[in-house]
Amino acid sequence: MFSAITAMTRSFLWILFVPTIFGHVALIYPTARYPPLDFLDTARTLGPCGMPKPTNPIYTDFVVGESYNLSWTSSHLLHKGGVRINLLDASGNKIKQIYPENGEWHVNNDLTVPVVFEVGCDGCVLQIERQALEYGPSYIFRSCADINVVGTVSDENERICSGNGVFRSENDGCNCYKGFAGPACQYRVDCQTDSECGVNGKCVESPHSAIKRSCFCAFGFFGANCETEFKNEEKQDLCFNFENLVDTQPPRFEKHGLFDPNCYSKQDLNGQDFIFSRVVGADVEIILDFNTTGWVAIGWRPVDLDTICRLFPDLGVQSRRYRQIHDHRESGFVKSAFDAPLHPMDCVDMVSATVIDGRSKIQDMYSRDRSTPLLDKYFDGEFSLTAGFAVERDGRTIFMFRRNIREIEPSDHPLGPGKIFGIYAKSLDGNDDFYYHGSKNRGTTVFEFVQKEKMANNGPLVFFKDSDSKEKTMETVQVSTEIRTEQVKVESTTISTTETTTNLPVSLETEKPTTTVSLLENSIFETNSNELSSNTVNSRILTLAIFVFPFILPLLVQ
Numbered sequence: 001m002f003s004a005i006t007a008m009t010r011s012f013l014w015i016l017f018v019p020t021i022f023g024h025v026a027l028i029y030p031t032a033r034y035p036p037l038d039f040l041d042t043a044r045t046l047g048p049c050g051m052p053k054p055t056n057p058i059y060t061d062f063v064v065g066e067s068y069n070l071s072w073t074s075s076h077l078l079h080k081g082g083v084r085i086n087l088l089d090a091s092g093n094k095i096k097q098i099y100p101e102n103g104e105w106h107v108n109n110d111l112t113v114p115v116v117f118e119v120g121c122d123g124c125v126l127q128i129e130r131q132a133l134e135y136g137p138s139y140i141f142r143s144c145a146d147i148n149v150v151g152t153v154s155d156e157n158e159r160i161c162s163g164n165g166v167f168r169s170e171n172d173g174c175n176c177y178k179g180f181a182g183p184a185c186q187y188r189v190d191c192q193t194d195s196e197c198g199v200n201g202k203c204v205e206s207p208h209s210a211i212k213r214s215c216f217c218a219f220g221f222f223g224a225n226c227e228t229e230f231k232n233e234e235k236q237d238l239c240f241n242f243e244n245l246v247d248t249q250p251p252r253f254e255k256h257g258l259f260d261p262n263c264y265s266k267q268d269l270n271g272q273d274f275i276f277s278r279v280v281g282a283d284v285e286i287i288l289d290f291n292t293t294g295w296v297a298i299g300w301r302p303v304d305l306d307t308i309c310r311l312f313p314d315l316g317v318q319s320r321r322y323r324q325i326h327d328h329r330e331s332g333f334v335k336s337a338f339d340a341p342l343h344p345m346d347c348v349d350m351v352s353a354t355v356i357d358g359r360s361k362i363q364d365m366y367s368r369d370r371s372t373p374l375l376d377k378y379f380d381g382e383f384s385l386t387a388g389f390a391v392e393r394d395g396r397t398i399f400m401f402r403r404n405i406r407e408i409e410p411s412d413h414p415l416g417p418g419k420i421f422g423i424y425a426k427s428l429d430g431n432d433d434f435y436y437h438g439s440k441n442r443g444t445t446v447f448e449f450v451q452k453e454k455m456a457n458n459g460p461l462v463f464f465k466d467s468d469s470k471e472k473t474m475e476t477v478q479v480s481t482e483i484r485t486e487q488v489k490v491e492s493t494t495i496s497t498t499e500t501t502t503n504l505p506v507s508l509e510t511e512k513p514t515t516t517v518s519l520l521e522n523s524i525f526e527t528n529s530n531e532l533s534s535n536t537v538n539s540r541i542l543t544l545a546i547f548v549f550p551f552i553l554p555l556l557v558q
Helices: 003-011 307-311 335-339 522-526 534-556
Strands: 026-029 060-063 067-073 083-088 094-099 112-116 121-131 140-150 165-168 173-176 187-189 202-205 211-216 265-268 274-280 283-290 296-302 348-356 359-367 385-393 396-404 420-426 442-447 459-465 471-476 486-490 493-497
Touching: 026 140, 067 121, 094 112, 211 348, 211 359, 283 296, 283 385, 307 335, 348 385, 348 396, 359 385, 359 396
Parallel strands: 060 140, 187 211
Antiparallel strands: 026 067, 067 112, 083 094, 083 121, 121 140, 165 173, 202 211, 265 274, 274 283, 283 396, 296 348, 296 420, 348 359, 385 396, 420 442, 459 471, 486 493
16 A cells, blocks of 8 residues: 555655764654754753653654654754664653664765654654764764554545645555655645746755745745745946946945945954844845855854743643743753853754855745754744845855834844844855855954944834735834833734833843833734734734743843
């Protein structure tokens, strides 16, 4: 019955083959526990998985006696050692090592291995371990998936298709939902053909990414499917060449024929890589001008952000009452790691860009820890950039993006006003795959994209986008650190903020304003349901109220 699935799985091996041993690890098939982080090591996270078992696990079903190709992704080229795969019971106790069967470590350049499950196993755990011997003989990365091994499978079974499709016996295989592909619907994809990538876009294979096929967009287009085009409405704005890649009036766009550096504040990162920025209304426009023909990225977070940010995302391991205790076990960290000062990669809002054959892929991401950053959509966030352009010129990658200064949701940090902690990185060797960048092509710094005196009193707080890709915003009025009681009605749900003055650490080197006015403008929630899903609004506003407001809002209103 599963011969077709087995044959199709083998046909996907070429996607996963790479010419070197990788480190870091996150299962792809079966689906790793949420979120699929790849830096869950034995030194900082709790065993046996590094990620706690959720109250309601998402299971993948396997059938006894059938052959499967288990697969994983990895984003580090330099770690030493091998991998092994274990079957654990529901309590996390090891039942047996299923690969290699001799009990040794598998040292090879594969990111996939064949296995056959010989006996049934209900509510079990598949664990992959990856050595990093340069850190010690017992230093291991791991990733887990919750699985069932069953005797038979029936139609309409989603678990046999990774929860991303439905099994059909007449086809002897899975019918995948949109956004997934593979014999068991185990691969995330943004596209399958070029036609899904907008005007002149191209669907490109990304073998080292958690998303196996993604769109690369023509100049001026961006988004997962190149669905958004930025049109500059300020015709007198002659700072950036929005219309074409040729400077028709040299030397107006002095830098690479793309922008006029005199319009921007410039920050020299290391003598080779530069960041330019300017405020445009409620947005900040940022340009990365980096010495590489590979990917580029920057990230930021508030200075002195509390380590409690490690509790995001909510992994759903206990009741809300338990979560209010803020126990380190809730996020999978050992106590010493949870209490430790933040690593530069911890709790960071990030954006990146890659250019291939004149087309670009621009990503809005979040980094919980030292794992490979994940797209905001993994965290119920939005792609919140309002403009995005990226090209390669003169052996350099130039990436421009705009974003709302105040933008704040669980996976987004505001870009000002005042000083914020920053990180930057670029490709190790000019490669376009977004993986580990080495120690020389990264750094930390302090950004100040928006000075307090240049910050407008009014502006959008949250970015929304409807089906026509028009921006929806939650408007702010003049705000302060004193929050008065305001009731914000969302359909039948009412969120009430309490009157309080917070004493959380404040990173901005400015005095707090004394003016006190209402926090949110209620009218935003009167949006027509045809324009914006009320469920989406409810979910995001509730998340903001529960998690973000208590910890991040004081940093917003400086």
